[in-house]
Amino acid sequence: MSLNRVGWLVFVCCLSITGCTVSPAQNNSTLANLVVVEPQALDGRFQLELAKLTEIMAQESEQLDAEAMGQLLYRRGSLYDALGLMTLARIDFNRALDYQPRLADAYNYLGIHYTQVGQFDYAYEAFESVLELEPEHPYVYLNRGVAAYYDNRFDLADDDFSRYFSFDPSDPYRAIWRYLGAVELNPNQARQNLAKARLKHSNEAWAWGVVDLYLGIISEQEFLNSYATQGLDVDETLAERMCEAYFYLGKLKQLEGEWGTAAVYFRLALTTNVHMFLEHRYAAIEMDWSQQQANAEKTK
Known part of the structure; x- marks a missing residue:
């Protein structure tokens, strides 16, 4: 659910993931022939733009007015976010708001980051600021809903x-x-x-296949063989598609009580390195929770 599209190769192999205590093949035969993708590389264009923005702010800070500085900090923060550098991104979003307090998108990003680290009161406060500044913001209800969901x-x-x-x-x-x-x-x-x-x-949107999977219209293997890996858009990468597919497979396995398999799927979503996607942002939370539940079941 985002941007930054670059092509990747795919290979099919038996799954072996260090750090998970579950044995996938024993819990779900689908995992034995799972599609695994090469992680998405960091976008070189983003890194070049970061360097340029940093240079501009260092050399021309005295000539920039508050609005321009706020916009530059916000843009650099969004680039840090896209590269998975959350702490640096959060610093820049807060600094951007010092210069330009009505940047609704900066509050939206901060709300997402607070949700990721479990600081839900701060997240709600940030999303309320978004609604005050931009009541028709296209994503604030999704992001506030996600915060409430994990809370x-x-x-x-x-x-x-x-x-x-x-x-x-x-x-x-x-x-x-x-x-x-x-x-x-x-x-x-x-x-x-x-x-x-x-x-x-x-x-024709591919993610209706996730809905079919949840409704039991198609099997997990059918989902992986068709919806998840075929019909990529011209600006979509396999890593991006599979980041989403892994995440929603993990959620399905949670609902079915297969916590160990769910943890594997969320770990796979993390390995795609598609940092901007909602599914990647919250895969770590889901993986930890699933692994805790899997370990708790073993001790019963």
Whole structure:
């Protein structure tokens, strides 16, 4: 769910991942023939732009007004974020707001970062600032819903995901997140709403295959063999596609109680290095939680 597209090769192999205590082949035969992708390389264009922006701010800081400096800091922060340098990004977003306090997108990024590190009160505060400055911001309800979801406030998450879905029901990711929030409250109703969305709004977008997987219309192996690896857009890489596929497979395995397999899928999502994608941002949280649950089951 983002940008930065570069092509990659794929290979199929038996899975062996250091650090996971689960034995994938014993839990899910699909993992024995899993598609594994080469990690996405850091975009050289982003690194060059970072260097240029840093040079401009160092050499021309006295000539730049507050608005220009705020925009430059915000842009550099977004580049740091795209490269996975969260601490540097957060510093620049806060500095950008010192110069230009009405930068709604800077607050949105900060809310995401606070969610990633579990500082939910700060995340909610940041997203409220976004809504005050830009009530029609395209992603604030998704991001605030995600914060509520990981804060176990599923009623609030359900409200935000439902609102986000209503803005564009043809977007399968909106249907998926609405389902993930609602399934924690009323699994049967959540599944019915997901099926209704599939019947009424589905199109050629590949992620409707995730919906089919969740509804049991296709198998996990069918999903990997067709939806996940075929029909890439011209500006889409296999690493990006598989980052999403791994993440949503992991969420499915959590719902099925297969915690060890879920942890493997989230670890695979992390290895794609697609830092800008929502699915990559939260894969570490999901992996740790899944591994904790898998270990707890072993001690029973």
